[in-house]
Amino acid sequence: MNNYLSLKLHLPIGSYDLSKLNNDLSYMVARRDEEYEGIGKGKIGISSFPVLSDSLGPxxxxxxxxxxAMISLETKKAMLVVYSFGESPSELQAIKSEVEQAINGIFGTTEIQTTIVV
Incomplete structure (x- = not known):
């Protein structure tokens, strides 16, 4: 679904297993020389990139x-993030609608909570 939405919206998408994260989430710039194990990529240098982080790090x-924080077959609650930069409020609403449509189309009726963070 991430790849589908990313191609459709021309924006980066991330999905995360909420059970693997702490509640205090933040969006910040990664510290110098910071890295993490990327999905299928080994160590990735994220220095000075915008990152999502919790108390354990990015x-x-x-x-x-x-x-x-990657999604697995055991995932029950997930967070999908659309990283957008510079879209207008109406464009953000259109993105939100597109994401909700895709989730409902793939997973059927499900509880969706959406938040636009500016």
């Missing part, structure tokens, strides 16, 4: 996601 970014 777990996702627009360039690649980490193995620490």
């Amino acid at each position: 777990f996702g970014s627009p360039i690649s996601d980490s193995t620490r």
Whole structure:
């Protein structure tokens, strides 16, 4: 679904298993020389990139996601993030609608909570 949405929206998408994350999430710039294990890529240098982080450190970014928070067959609750830069409020609403449509189309009726963080 990430690849489908990324191609359709022309934006980076990340999905994360919420059970593998702590509650205090933040969006920040990675520290110098910071890295993590990327999904299928080994160590990835994320220095100075925008990243999602919790108390254990970064777990996702627009360039690649980490193995620490990756989705698995055991995932029950997930967070999907669309990394967008500079879209207008109406464009953000259109993105939100597209993502909700895709989730419902793939997974059927499911509980979706959406938040636009600016």
